[in-house]
Amino acid sequence: MVQEDAGVRSIERAVAILRLIAAAPLEGCRLSDLAQETGLGKATTHRLMQTLVRVGFACQDGAGGRYYLGYELIRLGQSQGRYDIGEHARPALLRIARETGDTVFISVREGVDAICLDRQVGDFPIKTLTLNIGDRRPLGVGAGSLMLLAALPDAQVSAAIAANAGKLEAYSRYSPEILRKLVQRTRADGYAYNDGRVLRAMNAIAVPVMDAEGTVIAALSVASIAQRMTKKRISMIVKLLEHEAAQLRHVPVSVRQQGESV
Amino acid sequence: MVQEDAGVRSIERAVAILRLIAAAPLEGCRLSDLAQETGLGKATTHRLMQTLVRVGFACQDGAGGRYYLGYELIRLGQSQGRYDIGEHARPALLRIARETGDTVFISVREGVDAICLDRQVGDFPIKTLTLNIGDRRPLGVGAGSLMLLAALPDAQVSAAIAANAGKLEAYSRYSPEILRKLVQRTRADGYAYNDGRVLRAMNAIAVPVMDAEGTVIAALSVASIAQRMTKKRISMIVKLLEHEAAQLRHVPVSVRQQGESV
DNA sequence: ATCAGCGGTTCCGTATAGTGGAACGGATAG
DNA sequence: CTATCCGTTCCACTATACGGAACCGCTGAT
Incomplete structure (x- = not known):
């Protein structure tokens, strides 16, 4: 098909x-x-x-x-609007990059894809640069992308997964069922964790960024090599990300998550 | 035709x-x-x-x-490039707007048109806002636009005027012959002066902005109501504009004027 | 001075690709 | 339950864009 x-x-x-x-x-x-x-x-x-x-x-x-x-x-x-979070978030990305030494991303959803709007690298000598600015990934693939997927209502989650079934085949460690599982876990945890599904050696964590009304408009994520992701460090990073995401919540950005069923 | x-x-x-x-x-x-x-x-x-x-x-x-x-x-x-001067010039526009109280513009050439990339208004209570950001004018119509035209080699000047003959009819006080005259005068003066040809009550002055090699890449202009444009004030504004244009000359902007015959 | 090569532009007969009226399906409101 | 309203699909028609070929003007080599 x-x-x-x-x-x-x-x-x-x-x-x-x-x-x-x-x-x-x-x-x-x-x-x-x-x-x-x-x-x-x-x-x-x-x-x-x-x-x-x-x-x-x-x-x-x-x-x-x-x-x-x-x-x-x-x-x-x-034309003003939709993708401004990228700009506005830059200072936050820089702070996080400096604090963690890792690579930081901000992504938004567009249709059934996630798009990376901006990236900043920290000073840890091994950089994780699998995701470039402007890159598009099926919803759910990667930490930020997964966070954006999990933030959608159930109906849209199913629809998005279905729509992406084809593209998913390019990623050996992903499948519709796995995505559903990951969405569950992400919702339970409140943050998304990718333990090497895109690239074996790379792990990433993502948290949602909301607007004033509480709608998820973006995902803020940090990626680093697997060895650095200890339990302790994970919770440290989650806290840091959540802190910055909360700050971002009230910047005067006129971004609205696009509505309905996917 | x-x-x-x-x-x-x-x-x-x-x-x-x-x-x-x-x-x-x-x-x-x-x-x-x-x-x-x-x-x-x-x-x-x-x-x-x-x-x-x-x-x-x-x-x-x-x-x-x-x-x-x-x-x-x-x-x-x-996609990086061409229209960055707009961004880079903003501080200069702001300074000029503050200093003169009038409205300041930066424009570039695109084909046989001039495009206004940015505008800043001063605090003089009567604002001259005939030109909006993004507006396109036939080369030669308006001070900035005239400056850009006059900066072209003769062959291109003729070609541009010819190409615009039609559009020119929308401006009662412009014609191919007038444009040729204006180009002469502009070249002689080293700056462009528009004494109310677009809109009766409005006068404007423009100077060229060059890159490191001396190619004209943009025009910096100031507009105000005719009464304010005294001889003395004109030369003051020209000096101010030229000063700022000179500063802009060496900002690291990778803009190249597009080559050849129009 | 002549010619060859190259890039851009124009022409024109053909078949293909886009058109839009109409009919369908699904959701929402009255 | 019916009346709208919106998005989507279908299909026969013809206007549209296609592209090979010829043309023009320039540049650089012989």
């Missing part, structure tokens, strides 16, 4: 192109390179680019020049 | 939708509203949204839920 995508092709192509351009923001991209890398004909690429320029998502430095990202794209992207 | 656009429709539609969603970043948008506001059928809108979600430009809070902007869009928009 590979879900044949019936989609608007031009959009997917356009986005592919935008990604390419975004990958070279300063140098810009030439038409033929774009055409080649996307496998589209020059004519098609050209027409696509004309449209992208017209809508402001791209711009070129003069007739025949290289293409760059357009300001309209930047503008839309900055 | 109104240049009938032969374009990729779905992209334009998609962008229109994204704009709508961006206009309500927190509340989200419902499918039917999007369909109605864009004038597209529900089916079409639905298909479009599916694609946007798949590529990460939008996301919905569960089957049938409202639509929000997706993180992928934000991510692309943040």
Whole structure:
């Protein structure tokens, strides 16, 4: 059941192109390179680019020049709101990173995925960098992601797990049943613990970040190598995380967890 | 010669939708509203949204839920580079706004337009807010925009003026010939002066901001009501602007003016 | 000075991909 | 229980975008 995508092709192509351009923001991209890398004909690429320029998502430095990202794209992207916690949480991440020496993350949910918005590394010499800023993981995979999953109402948990069944196969130590178990435990504990399910040697802890109304809007997590995660240290980290999460609760961020059934 | 656009429709539609969603970043948008506001059928809108979600430009809070902007869009928009001067210049804008009491702008060129990246208002009670953040003006229209035009090589100046001939008609006190004259004067003066051509009562002054290599990457401008713009005050403001522009010159911003002929 | 190579742009006949009216299903309210 | 309202699915039609080929203008080598 590979879900044949019936989609608007031009959009997917356009986005592919935008990604390419975004990958070279300063140098810009030439038409033929774009055409080649996307496998589209020059004519098609050209027409696509004309449209992208017209809508402001791209711009070129003069007739025949290289293409760059357009300001309209930047503008839309900055449209205030939803992903601001990342910014606001940075000081907290830095404090936690300094305190623990480990790597700290903040993630939010988007649909049935978790997205890492920001990351700060501590000074412990072995860094755990399996999760990059912007990375997307199926809900439940990893500590922060699991925390976000466990925070959803039952109906959505099931729906999310079902929707992700396919993607889950990429992770050997995860399965729908395991996720359900993990959600149980996470809810009971009040924090999420990942004992090496993503990567053997790496453990992580996550706590929820709520807004003023008590809705979970993000997860704050710390990852380090398994050896460092002693019982004692775990509870220390949980306390620290919870403390910072509580602080974050009342920063004036207008973020609303998106509503309903997944 | 109104240049009938032969374009990729779905992209334009998609962008229109994204704009709508961006206009309500927190509340989200419902499918039917999007369909109605864009004038597209529900089916079409639905298909479009599916694609946007798949590529990460939008996301919905569960089957049938409202639509929000997706993180992928934000991510692309943040792709480091090009529009950072806006950020970096903010302290300078604030200083200038405080010093002069007037409204201060920073703009960059994109293709044959100028775009206002940031604005700060001073405390003089009559504010001049004809230019908003993100607004786009044909090159040459307005002080900052004129400065950016005058900074281009002759070939590009002509090309830009030609390309904008149509849009220019919306501005009663501008024309291709006038623009050419203004460019001359701007180059001679070393700064741009707009004596009420956009809006009668409003005057503005702009100076170029260069990068380390001397390429003009932005324009810094101050606008105020005509009465305040005395000879003396003009030269005071020019000095102030030039001072701040010089400071900006060596901030570590990796912005390159986009190359060649317009 | 001439030519070859390359990148961007335009053209045009074709088939494919997107369209939207209509019908369906599920939820919510009256 | 019925009336709406919203999102989703279906399908026949045709407008749309596709891409090969030809064209143009530039640059650099012979």
